[in-house]
Amino acid sequence: MWPSVRSLMPQCQTLHSILNQQVRTTYILKRKFPVQLHKKNMPPKTLRSRHYVYELVKDTTIEKQPQLKLILTAHVEGLGSKGDIVEVKPSYGYNTLILLQKAVYASEENISKYASLKDDVEDKPSSPLVPMCMQSLAKMTLSVVMNMESPWEIKPWHIKVSFRKCGWEVPEKAIVLPExxxxxxxxxxxxxEFYITVVFSPKEKQEVKCRLHHWSTDPSDRLPYVKEFWKIPVESVFADLEKYEQNQLK
Structure with missing residues (x-):
């Protein structure tokens, strides 16, 4: 039994040395009362109690750490694509990017090693924010409010105004209406409901669900407000339009 335990001791010591991590806690102090100089070839004077009073000059534990410079090895939504060099907070860089193997340190060796990642544009989005925008639009139900009194036909600028009410700025040229x-x-x-398409690029398109509502300038003619209308299942606009046109032809 004892020989087997002795054989494991070097391995345990090696493991203990691996698990030891450096703690970056440095305090820079200065004496509040300077020490008097001693004469040449004479022993230094004895320090008094006041000489052990220190003032804190710098505390690295509360000091703001510099940004980490990293090279992305995978696409990160809202940050960048493969091969991009970014600067992030140390905690986010360590915990979210480096530990999950989504980035490496931007050293000179790594910059030359991962330079070919920028050539891989097969799945690269046109912008780091495009995937996040597409996810948000996929969950959205856009309310399109039209006049109850004057004749109209939905145009891209109507959809643009509806987006602006929700805090989105979408250009008219990026809005594709139904045929x-x-x-x-x-x-x-x-x-x-009906669907429109928002075009980010020739390869990036996202359908957005819309609900049509009528509005009147006369308060007595206004329809009652439906709370959380997006949760109520409804039919498509075009099913009723086809029935309406058939009745008009008859």
Whole structure:
């Protein structure tokens, strides 16, 4: 038994040395009362109690750490794509990027080693923020409010205004409407849904669900507000438009 334990001792010592981590806690102090100089070839004077009073000059534990410079080895939403050199906070860089093997330190060796990552543009988004925007738009139900009294036909600028009410700035050229036009006022399509497409690039497109609502300038003609209307299942606008056109033809 004892020989086997002795054989494990070097391994335990090696493991203990591996688990030891350096703690970066440095305090810079200075004496509040300077020590008097002693004469040449004479022993130094005895220190008094006041000479052991120190003032803190610098505490590295509370000092703001510099940004980490990293090279991304994978696409990170909202930050960058493969091969991009970014600067992030140390805690985020260590815990989220380096430990999960999504980035490496931007040393001179790594910069030359991972330089070829920028050539891999097969799945690279046009912008780091595009995937996040597409996810948000996929969960959105856009309320499109139209006039109840004047005739209209939905155009891209109507959708642009509806996006602006939600805090989104979408240019008209990026909005693709359905092939079938939506005209009104038509109370048969009140509260019904349709889909438009937001184009980020030729390869990046996202459909957005829309709900049509009518609005009147006369308070007595206004429809009652439906709370959390996006949770109520409804039919498509075009199903009612086809029925409406068939009835008009008859």
């Amino acid at each position: 079938m036009p939506i005209k009104g006022p038509n109370m048969n399509i009140e509260g019904k």
